[in-house]
Amino acid sequence: MATIKKFMKISGQMKNLQRSGWVYHKIENPESDAAHSWSLSLLVQLYAPAELDLCKCLKMANIHDLAEIYVGDFTPGSGIAPEKKHELETDAMRRLVKELDYPELAELFAEFEEQKTPEAVFVRNMDKLDAVIQARYYDETQTYGGRLFEEFYNYAEEKITHPQVLSLLRELKKQA
Template sequence: MENNRLMKDIEFIVEIDKMKSILRQTTLMDKSKRENDAEHSWHISVMAMVLSEYANEEVDTYKVIKMLLIHDLVEIYAGDTFCYDKVGNEDKKERELKAAEKIFGMLGEDKGKEFRELWDEFEEMKTKEALFAASMDRLQPMLSNYYSGGGTWEKFNVQKKDIYKRISPVKESSEELWKFVEYMIEDAFEKGYITKE
């Protein structure tokens, strides 16, 4: 095969199949199994398509979806770090930066640069698209926890204040979704899904 660019693209596509094997702490809503990174990325991308109308400002949904589809590719090498794992989060940034160099470095320079810039923008959460993407990324496990009767909140005794802190990007990106988030957290607390402070 003479087309080096195509071969690099195919190698990248083959490599990211590993996303299907990276297990997250979050379970499916039916509690049948833990979800993997590929399932998570698909779910939050569809959520962005469905929920973008509720953003406080109009967002470029296509750009949001691109961010959501690539933001966890680094976990192929860095692993999934549970958001409430204080020890695991100490070196998460360092592990993920190394992984970003490796995974996006597999692509040709132009595609690698585009993907890396999207990944960096997502991580920085400064643009309206990155903020909305982060909101989807954080809302999806929350929905899983709520609709499965506690999920990882119960399993790891997560406190209400920590959930509010984790989900805070939603407050900045969508007033309407934030009202729903507050309802879910308070209702989950009343039902005993969330640990009392």
């Protein structure tokens, strides 16, 4: 088990790491990685289909961006090759497994990245939906005139494959 001091350090870094996509869009007070992971976890808890392992989904949601405390938050427009991103994040996760003495972390991260289980697919799809929800929130609370929502909606619509998540995405658009 990790010492409380190690946990404090890692937790603090997640709370202070701003999501680079929102920084790029010059959002005032952009969401942190920790806030994003919390929001994703809540979405997963609210909408996970009964046939999925909810505990596993929640664990994946909580750790999916943890490597970013060491490698940073890469957006699709960052220009980094997906293979390189995966390599950097996998190395960071290995480091975290040692620091936190949490072997399951590597397994959860690998499952999320490989996208071969229904839980991993659902959580990744909800991750895309969460970004659209956040874009909508920024459009409504800051003066972006709907442009963030449209940009993130269009990207997510191409990436989301889970029928229930796609339905939620389209419901969000209807309410725009």
